[in-house]
Amino acid sequence: MVQRAVLVRKTTMCTSNVLRITFLIESLIFSTVYFTLHALDLSITPVLVGELLPNTDVASPIFLPHGLSVLVVWLYGLKSIPLLLLPAIWMQSWLSDSIGFGSISAHNPLLSLVALPLVFIAxxxxxxxxxxAVSGFNWRHIMISGFVAGAFCASISSLMNGNSLEHFASLALGAIVGQIVFFALLLLGYRLLRLSPRLIFTSTKTDPA
Incomplete structure (x- = not known):
């Protein structure tokens, strides 16, 4: 009995360590994608808005980081907060240095980090x-919840910063469009990954060599 108890304890500790390492690896992957999408948005948005909509009070037309945040919140729930906490703080400090800490835009990463899990809980x-859970989700419900979360974050940002209705609409629309584009790209990548083994097998089978 004692040996069995020791074995169970060692197995539990080993499993816990594996789960911690897995969580750290997933956090690193999602953080890298999070940084990349934010950097892409900060690089493209000023040029895109300046060319297409000059002299207007609009935000990013396609805010892809919102789509990633929705995915992480759906997968991890409240655990998404520690998962993306460090990149969100880093992004907030980056935005604070570039546009000033007084702007609510500098708080958006942390705002989304807290607001999205609350919307999904509601x-x-x-x-x-x-x-x-495998049998516990509906993609339409997930997408709708993400849309509501995007509009919710946009409304808080606009109210705290005193932005115009036009700016609020652009924030909400940018988050919604970004979510749609992100999940469309995710679905496309998933289908390509599923097709790639078949393509490799087919090409090998038909190779005359």
Whole structure:
């Protein structure tokens, strides 16, 4: 009995260590993608808005980081907060240096980090299937919850910063469009990955060599 208890304890500790390492690796991957999408947005948005919509009070037309945040919140729930906490703080400090700490835009990463899990919790309370369990989710419910979260974050940002209605609409629309584009790219990548083994097998089978 004692040996069995020791074995169970060692197995539990080993499993816990594996889960911690897995969480750290996933955090590193998501943080890298998070940084990349934010950097891409900060590089493209000024040029795109300046060329297409000069002298207007609009934000990013396609805010891809919101789509990633929705994915992480759906997968991890409240654990998404520690998962993306460091990159969100880093992004906030980066934006603070570039546009000033007084601007609510500098707080958006942390605002989304807290607001999105709350919206998904409320969605579950309302009966929407937004759980990450295999049989417990509905893609329409997840997308709708993400849209609501984007509009919710946009409304808080606009109210705290005193932005115009036009700016609020652009924030909300940019988050929604960014979410749609992000999940469309994610679905495309998933389908390509599923097709790639078949393509490799087919090409090998038909190779005359």
């Amino acid at each position: 969605a579950r309370k309302l009966g929407l299937r937004v759980s990450s």
